[in-house]
Amino acid sequence: MISSLTAEKLACARGERKLFEQLSFRVTAGQALAVEGANGAGKTSLLRMLAGFLSPAAGRIVLKIGDAQSDDAEERGRQVGWLGHHDGLKPQLTVREQLTFYAGLYAKPADAAVLDQVGLGRQADLPCRYLSAGQKRRLALARLLVSQRSLWLLDEPFAALDTAGQQLVAQLMARHCGAGGIIIAATHEPLGLSNESLKL
Amino acid sequence: MISSLTAEKLACARGERKLFEQLSFRVTAGQALAVEGANGAGKTSLLRMLAGFLSPAAGRIVLKIGDAQSDDAEERGRQVGWLGHHDGLKPQLTVREQLTFYAGLYAKPADAAVLDQVGLGRQADLPCRYLSAGQKRRLALARLLVSQRSLWLLDEPFAALDTAGQQLVAQLMARHCGAGGIIIAATHEPLGLSNESLKL
Amino acid sequence: MSPFWTLLARDLKLAARSGGGAALALSFFALVATLVPLGVGADLKLLSRIAGGILWVGAVLAALLSLDRLFQGDFEDGSLELIALSPLPLEMTALAKIAAHWLSTGAALTLLSPLLALLFNLAPYPTLVLFLSLLIGTPAVSAVGAIGASLTLSLKRGGLILPLIILPLLAPVVIFGAGAVAAVMDGFSPNGGLGLLAAFSLAAVLLSPFAAAASVRLNLGS
Amino acid sequence: MSPFWTLLARDLKLAARSGGGAALALSFFALVATLVPLGVGADLKLLSRIAGGILWVGAVLAALLSLDRLFQGDFEDGSLELIALSPLPLEMTALAKIAAHWLSTGAALTLLSPLLALLFNLAPYPTLVLFLSLLIGTPAVSAVGAIGASLTLSLKRGGLILPLIILPLLAPVVIFGAGAVAAVMDGFSPNGGLGLLAAFSLAAVLLSPFAAAASVRLNLGS
Amino acid sequence: MNWLFKYANPHNFMRLSGVVLPFTAIGAALGIAAALWLGFSAPPDYQQGRTVLILFIHVPAAILATAVYGAIAVCSLLSLVWRHPLSDTAARAAAPFGALFTALGLITGALWGKPMWGTYWVWDARLTSFLLLLFLYMGYMALWNAIEDETRAARAAAILALVGAVNIPIIKFSVEWWSTLHQGESIVSGKLAPVFLAPLLLMMTGYALLFATLWMVRIRTAIIERRARGLMQGAA
Numbered sequence A, B: 001m002i003s004s005l006t007a008e009k010l011a012c013a014r015g016e017r018k019l020f021e022q023l024s025f026r027v028t029a030g031q032a033l034a035v036e037g038a039n040g041a042g043k044t045s046l047l048r049m050l051a052g053f054l055s056p057a058a059g060r061i062v063l064k065i066g067d068a069q070s071d072d073a074e075e076r077g078r079q080v081g082w083l084g085h086h087d088g089l090k091p092q093l094t095v096r097e098q099l100t101f102y103a104g105l106y107a108k109p110a111d112a113a114v115l116d117q118v119g120l121g122r123q124a125d126l127p128c129r130y131l132s133a134g135q136k137r138r139l140a141l142a143r144l145l146v147s148q149r150s151l152w153l154l155d156e157p158f159a160a161l162d163t164a165g166q167q168l169v170a171q172l173m174a175r176h177c178g179a180g181g182i183i184i185a186a187t188h189e190p191l192g193l194s195n196e197s198l199k200l
Numbered sequence C, D: 001m002s003p004f005w006t007l008l009a010r011d012l013k014l015a016a017r018s019g020g021g022a023a024l025a026l027s028f029f030a031l032v033a034t035l036v037p038l039g040v041g042a043d044l045k046l047l048s049r050i051a052g053g054i055l056w057v058g059a060v061l062a063a064l065l066s067l068d069r070l071f072q073g074d075f076e077d078g079s080l081e082l083i084a085l086s087p088l089p090l091e092m093t094a095l096a097k098i099a100a101h102w103l104s105t106g107a108a109l110t111l112l113s114p115l116l117a118l119l120f121n122l123a124p125y126p127t128l129v130l131f132l133s134l135l136i137g138t139p140a141v142s143a144v145g146a147i148g149a150s151l152t153l154s155l156k157r158g159g160l161i162l163p164l165i166i167l168p169l170l171a172p173v174v175i176f177g178a179g180a181v182a183a184v185m186d187g188f189s190p191n192g193g194l195g196l197l198a199a200f201s202l203a204a205v206l207l208s209p210f211a212a213a214a215s216v217r218l219n220l221g222s
Numbered sequence E: 001m002n003w004l005f006k007y008a009n010p011h012n013f014m015r016l017s018g019v020v021l022p023f024t025a026i027g028a029a030l031g032i033a034a035a036l037w038l039g040f041s042a043p044p045d046y047q048q049g050r051t052v053l054i055l056f057i058h059v060p061a062a063i064l065a066t067a068v069y070g071a072i073a074v075c076s077l078l079s080l081v082w083r084h085p086l087s088d089t090a091a092r093a094a095a096p097f098g099a100l101f102t103a104l105g106l107i108t109g110a111l112w113g114k115p116m117w118g119t120y121w122v123w124d125a126r127l128t129s130f131l132l133l134l135f136l137y138m139g140y141m142a143l144w145n146a147i148e149d150e151t152r153a154a155r156a157a158a159i160l161a162l163v164g165a166v167n168i169p170i171i172k173f174s175v176e177w178w179s180t181l182h183q184g185e186s187i188v189s190g191k192l193a194p195v196f197l198a199p200l201l202l203m204m205t206g207y208a209l210l211f212a213t214l215w216m217v218r219i220r221t222a223i224i225e226r227r228a229r230g231l232m233q234g235a236a
């Protein structure tokens, strides 16, 4: 189980522009951190850095699991549950196939009940190409749950969802934190749980 | 100038599912209509129908320009300003090139000031691949303005935008209605102007 | 610039940037032309005998390679919807795209062909006929290809179904084109073949925008 | 199923649905094999002479046509990020994708080749050698292709730059493969050529996952 | 066109085809059986020996292969211009049979070619254009299968079929201009001996009726499937 994630004096440069510098924060098990900022402030870039896709221009990211700590990006990646701007769905696969695929890829059991939980029970055999924007997002949520990772990195988790969907997300996040997980979410709206927040 | 848009007993079927039936409404010049409904209710489908991409399974859509009325989809398309789930941007083109292209395509002057208006002045020469999610959405807004159409069909106009961006959209919509335009917008949030609303 | 030229110019610009455009179609063409002698062997007489056919097939394949994204890129990122709502009729859209495709592949291939003919030891007169036949025939490849591209528009992996659809339709182009080269090598006049090629090409360019527009319209309704 | 097999199975499924997969690679191969005689002429002796070379080049092109989407589809829709975060190392991801590509193209092309050899009037023994050379050589095409596909990953129109990168690397495959066929037709032993081909292929399959993984990693950081 | 719409709506089609089916099926069986019997009892050809029997399989297959494409093209036109719902189903149902007949013609022709021409394959005009026809069929079927949404697949396939229909004469003509070797026309001009002609004509009728039978069965299956799906959807 992850005990904490620490960012030390991170800097991010895109092209010739510096997006942020000297950014430090620490999130411990059971905590949520909301990353806020205007469009283009660097929220997505920060999340990609935490996931290990981007390497920081300066500073380091340290993950503590139990008592062992490491700043290896690949190792950190194995803990990450990712919800990005893109949902990672194939138009040709059905909702159920898509979920089974990700379960198999993450070597986790494919729990069909998850589909009902995110409100896609009736769409289980529909090819993803026919899903509406919000339904796609819900499937991505189901995938996040199935992957059973403890460090959630969420990019605008409320995007495209209706009111019920937004409540569902808030509830899932609360449960994840309750179970000792960590959440870092980029958002333009309040997360709806007691959380720290970081302004970019 | 458009004087009104009337939908008469529209029905929409996707696959074997009926999304809605017997849907009738009327929007007149200067009015805005918010289309609400859960994920997958058929908001996007309705907008695509109004734009003429989808043909209704039943019913008809009548557009009145001055005193002439027509239910021809192609003719209606020529009045439509479209903001869909996809932004229609090419990663290889710069922000300015992208805007100039759409201006040329719609045979309208390319007004560079629009970029400042949507807050992309500094990014004018950045290739679109580098834009953040919200910046892409802002560019799509700029494109909408440049096309100078009077019937705006907007699919989740607030998506991906920060608070300032959302205010900007509300303000642009108010101005469009004030100038006698029509807006039909699918949304999960209040539009922030005095508008009718339609629940799917 | 009118909407037509705007679209044409944009497509050329897109082709030129990031991995498309004339330079690459040319490289592919040249590579095929190089691989074949490697596979077939260095017998110059044999090579000059098959030059017309191989270069024609190579040109068709090179043009084909960039065809599958003709409409698909615009479809996936939402540009096609915006183009469909513009004052430009979809038929003209298709024509602009055919023209852009031809300029960035067919035209370039034609210009390169004399050089490759040299590699195959083709005599000057047949080389000239090859050049002319490519000039006349490649527009048909882009035009027929546009039909295929618009039909396979909504398929994520249309890459392979497209050739299956259009190559059989393009058989006459290869036959007339390479046939004209073979004719002059055998001492006959190439005029018959070139004339037929011109007729086919003209008909393809005139008719295919309608078929392409119809199937683009079809695919937008999804 | 382990993550490796899950990914392999999904890629095969994706290839089979909506316009990809073995059937189409085959059709493309068969079509190229049909177009060449249309261009070159109906002389059976000439055709059997060039059969080995043409079929090898055709097979490489057929495999190539579906290569550009090897990683790109997953990159564009965000799947690749999710795959990168999975327990499967990127090297194994690349290997799974190479295997899926080979199964849905190379293997199928190999099986079809004797039939096409018939159309080119190739004698039984050279046909057997062609079959063996394709069996041994096509994995190298998929493997080298994967490097190219991962390098051109972030280019929207990688379709054309990809052949440019990989065809020169594949020249040895064509030379050894078609060379073995030519050797037996001239009464020599094909063993030398086939041996070199096997060595090249083995090296390509063993090394390319590392190169491909490295450049996927690079492209994810954008 | 009105009569067509009257009889070709799914409901009437089911009724009508239900009545006609047994007759075409029996006719097909009788025709083919009679042709085989006559064929086997005919004297061996002085030149071709017993291999002449391939003729009875080969020629009708080849002729039907082209005819089926014609049928698909007509159905496609009906579907595109008059939006006739049944014609898409009919076009789709016919395609595999057309492809099968083409393949059969190719295979029997190739097997025949070995004794006659000393090789399985030559690049002759007719053979080549026939091979191209097979590819056209395969492309047509692949397009149908690739597009999941049925109405869109139908219209796309119809466009392709029509483009192909315009092009087929051109292909045929271009290939003939390119090279000719295959047997010329011989049935209508009466060059064929009556002992062969009679079984051939019988066989042709048998094939045609067989195709009609199978075609109707497939259309019926498609209609029933669609109804079943509709019912299930209604129940859900």
Ligand code: HEM
Pocket: E055, E058, E059, E062, E063, E066, E105, E106, E107, E108, E109, E110, E111, E112, E113, E114, E116, E117, E120, E121, E126, E127, E130, E131, E182, E183, E184, E185, E186, E187, E188
């Ligand atoms: C793969 C090889 C062959 C193919 C693809 C092929 C194809 C065809 C085709 C397309 C037709 C025309 C049907 C029509 O009129 O529409 C035909 C007819 C015919 N074929 Fe073949 N054929 C092949 C080999 C042969 C051989 C080896 C023979 C015997 C020498 C042969 C004898 C005939 C005859 C007698 C006809 C009837 C001609 C007529 O009266 O129309 N075919 N074949």
Ligand SMILES: Nc1ncnc2c1ncn2[C@@H]1O[C@H](COP(=O)(O)OP(=O)(O)OP(=O)(O)O)[C@@H](O)[C@H]1O
Pocket: A123, A126, A130, A131, A132, A133, A134, A135, A160, A162, B014, B015, B016, B017, B019, B037, B038, B039, B040, B041, B042, B043, B044, B045, B046, B186
């Ligand atoms: N072929 C099909 N078969 C069954 N259902 C389909 C098919 N195609 C689309 N649908 C359904 O139609 C609906 C499409 O809805 P649409 O995209 O209009 O929703 P929306 O109201 O815009 O939703 P969102 O808020 O999520 O964007 C979805 O519920 C989808 O599952």
Ligand SMILES: Nc1ncnc2c1ncn2[C@@H]1O[C@H](COP(=O)(O)OP(=O)(O)OP(=O)(O)O)[C@@H](O)[C@H]1O
Pocket: A014, A015, A016, A017, A019, A037, A038, A039, A040, A041, A042, A043, A044, A045, A046, A186, B123, B126, B130, B131, B132, B133, B134, B135, B160, B162
């Ligand atoms: N090569 C580059 N040159 C200059 N600027 C770049 C380059 N690449 C990216 N950028 C800038 O980096 C920023 C990327 O920000 P990022 O995507 O992290 O924003 P974000 O906070 O997630 O915004 P949003 O809320 O819109 O999603 C943008 O402002 C973009 O313009």
Ligand SMILES: [Mg+2]
Pocket: A043, A044, A045, A155, B132, B133, B134
């Ligand atoms: Mg972002």
Ligand SMILES: [Mg+2]
Pocket: A132, A133, A134, B043, B044, B045, B085, B155
């Ligand atoms: Mg929607």
